[in-house]
Amino acid sequence: MLGRTPTMPAGTPSWVGELRAILALSWPLALGNLAQVAMGTTDVMMMGWLSADTLAAGALGANLYFIAFIFGAGLLNAATPMMARTLGRDHNAVAPVRGIVHLALLSAAVIAVPFWIALWWSEPLLLAMGQNPALAALAGAYVHTMQWALLPAWGFIVLRSFISALEQPVWSLIIGLGAIVFNAAANWCLMLGHCGCHALGISGSGLATSLSSLLMVSSLGIVASVARPFRCFRLFSAGFRVDRARLREFWRLGLPMAATLSFEVTMFNAAVFLMGLIGAASLAVHSIAIQLASLTFMVPLGIGQAATVRVGRALGRRDREAIHRAGWTALGLAIVFMAAMALIMVAAPRLLISAFLNTNEPANAVVVGHAASFLMLAAAFQIADGAQTVGAGILRGLHDTRMPMLFALLGYWAIGLPLSASLAFAVGLGGIGIWIGLATGLAIVAVLMIGRWFCRETLGLLSKGA
Template identity: 50%
Template sequence: MRVQGEERHRGAWRHEAGAMLRLALPLILGNLAWSAIHATDLILVGRMGADSLAAAALGVNLYNAFLIFGMGLVMAASPMIASERGRRLHSVRDIRRTVRQTMWAAATICVPIWVVLWHGEAILLAMGQDPALSADAGRFLRALQWALFPFLLHLTLRNYISALEKPIWGVVVVVSTVAFNLLACWILIFGKFGAPALGLVGAGIGSTLSGFFMFFGMLAVVYGDRRFRRYHLFGRFWVPDWPRYRDVWKLGLPIAITLGLEVTVFNAAVFLMGLIDKPSLAAHAIAIQIAALSFMVPMGLAQAGTVRVGIGHGRRDPAMIARAGWTALAMGVGFMCATAILLIAAPRLLIGIFLDLGDPANAQVAALAVSFLAVAALFQIVDGAQVVGAGVLRGLQDTRVPMLFAAVGYWVIGIGVGTIMAFTLGFRGVGIWLGLASGLAAVAVLMVARWTQRERLGLVPHRIPPGAAMP
C-alpha cells in the first residue's frame, strides 16, 4: 500500500509537470514573439545610429511603464477565470462577465495614459534628459501611444483563451505579428516601396499597426473557434456590470502596481543611464533587451502557474496548489540558471545582433554592454524566482502583499543601492545594474517566502459566489 501511495504521489507530480509544460510552452513562445516585436524595432532603429537608438530607448521605456501597468490590470482576468473553472468546469456566464469587464477596465485606463504620453517630450526634459533625444523620443511616442488600447484588448483575449488552457492560438497571432511588424517598420522607417522615410515616427506607426493586427487576429480566433465562440463575449457588450468591473479593479490594480513598480525601476535605470552619457544609455538598451528575452520564459511559467494554481484554488485542493506552484518555481529557476551561463560565456555574440561590432564607433557601447550583461547574468536566477513567485501567488488571488514587497525591493533597495553605487561610489552604469540585481534578489526572497507560507497553510479563503456548487 505504501509503495502504491508513493507511486500515485510521483504520478501526480509527473502529471502536473506535463500539464504545466503543455500550458507554459505556448505562453513562452507567445512572450518571446511579443518581445521580438520590440527587439525588431530596436534592431531597425539601431541601423540609424546610436543617437536614434538612445532616443528610442527613452521613448520605449516611458511607454512601457504605462503599458506594463495596463497589462497588470487586465491580467486579473486570468486567475479569475481559472478559479471559476476550478469551481465549475463548464461555467460560461461568469467567465463572459470577467472578460467583458476587463475590457471595460482597459478602456478606462487608456484615456489618462494617452494624455500623459502625448506630453512625453516635456516629461523627459523634466527628468533631465538630453533635449535633442527628448524631442526625438516625444515624436516617437505620439505615434506609438495609440498601440496601447488594441494591445490590451488583445492581451485580455489571450488571457481568456490561456485560462481555458487553450493558448496555442495566441502564439499563432503574436508570431504572425512579428513578421507584420518587421515589414511595416522597415517600410515606414526607411521609406521602402515608395513610402516616405519617417525614421523614429515610422517605428511608432508600425508598432501601432501591429497592435491592431494582434487585436483583430485574436478577434478572428474567438469568433472562428467554436470552443471560444460559445461564450458570446461581445453580446450586449455595452451593458455595464459594475460589480464585476469592481472585482477586476480590486484584483487587477495591485497586480498593475506590482508590475508597474518592477518596470519603472528598470525605466528609472534608463533615465539614470541618460544622466551618465549616451554610450551608457545605448549599451543599457541592448543589454536590457537581451535580458528581457530570457525573462519571457519564466514569465510564461508564471502565467501558467497562475492558471494551474488558480484552478486548484477554485477546487479548494491544497495538494494541487502545492504541486502547481513548486513545479512552476522549479522550472523557472532552472531555466534562468542556464541563461546566466549563456550571458557570461557569449556576450558579444548576443550584442552583435543589435550592433555592428566591426564599426569602431560602436566599440565603447559594445564594451559597456558586455559589462552590463555580466551583472545581468548574476540576477537571472532571482529574476526567475520573483516573477514565478508572484505568478503563483496571483493564482491564490494574493496580490496586495506582493505589491508591498515590490515597492520595498525595487525602489528602496534597487534604486537606493544603484544610485549610491553609480554616482557616489563611481561605478557608473555597472553600479546601476548592481542595484537592480540587489532589488530583484530582495523581492525574490520575499515572494518565495510568502508562497511557502501560503502553501503550508493550504487554501487561502476566497469568496464563493452565491449559489455556486462546490466540487
C-alpha cells in the same frame, strides 16, 4: 478552508503529470511573450541602423510608453486568476467568464484615455527629467505615433487571458509570430522608406507598433468568436453586461497587480533615465543589455502565467495537492531555465551583442566593452528574476496580490533603485553600479515572494477558494 482528502482528488496529476501540464500551457505563453518582445527588439535593432542617437531616443520613448502599458497589463491580467478560479469551480461557467472578459475590456477603455493624454506630453516630461533636448524631441515624436498601440495591446491581453484560462494559448502564439513579421515589414517601409513609402524615421517605427497591435487584437478577436473551443462563450454576440460586484473584485485584485508590475518596470525605466544622465553611449549599451535580459525573462513570465491558471483552477476546486504541485513545479522549471540563460550570457557575451552592433567596428569598441560587462551582471540576476516573476504568478493564482505589491515596493524602490543611484554616482561605478542595484532589488523580492508561497497555509491564503 481547503481540506486534506485521503486520496488524490480527480484532476490532480502526479509531479510528472503536473510538469507536462505546466509545459503544455507555458510554452505557447512564453513564446507568445517572446514574440511581443521580439517586436520591440526588432524596433531597437532597426533604429540602430539609423544612428546611435535614434537608438538612445527610442529607448527613452519606449520606456515612457512601457510604464503606461505595464500598468494596464497588470490590472487586466486580474482576469486570468478570476476566470481560472471560476472554471475550477464549474468548467461550464460560460456567462460568468464572458462577464469577466467584458469588464476587463471596459476597464481597458477607461484607463486608456488618461494615459494617452499623459504620453502626448512625452517631450516635456523627458526635459523635466534632465534628458538631452535633442533626444527628448526624437523620443516625443516616437511616442506620438506609438501611444495609440495601448488600447489594442491591452485588448489583446484580455483575450489572451481568456484563451489561457481555457488552457488553449496556442492561438495567441500564432498571432504573435505573424505580428513579428508584419512589424518588421512595417518598420522597413515606414521607418526606412521602402516599398514606395516616405521615410518617417523614428515616428514610422511607432506607427508600425500601433498597426501591429491593432492587427493582433483583431485577429485574436476573430479567433475568440469563431474557433470551436471559444465560440460557445459568445464574447461579442451576447449582450455587453458588467456585474458591479465582480467589477469591484476585479479592481481589488488588479490594482495591486498593476502596482507590483509598475514598481518593477519603473525601477528598470528609472535606470534608463539614470543611464541617460551618464551619457548617450551608456544609454545605448543599456538598451542592448536590457533587450537581451527581457527576452530571457519572457520564458519565466510565461511559466508564471501558466502557474496562475493551474493554481487558480486548483483553488477553485479546493484541491490542496494540485496547488502544491503546480506552484513548486513552475518555480523549479523557471529556475532551471534561467540558470541556463545565465550560463549563455557569461560564456558568449560578444556573440549576443553582435546581433545589435558590429563588434569588429573600431568605433563600437567602447560600447561593446561596456555591453559585455552589463551582460555579466544581467546573468547574475537571471535566477532571481525568474523566481520573483513565477513567485508572483503562483500567488496571483491564490488571489494574493496586496502583499506581493508591498514586497515589490520594498525591493525595487526602497532598496534596489536607491542602491543603483548611490553606486553609480556617489561611489562612481557608473552603469555597472546601476545594474548591481537592479540585481539586488530582484533578489530581495524573489526571496520574499517564495517565502510567502512557502507559508501559504499558515497565512490562510488557501481559504480564498471557498
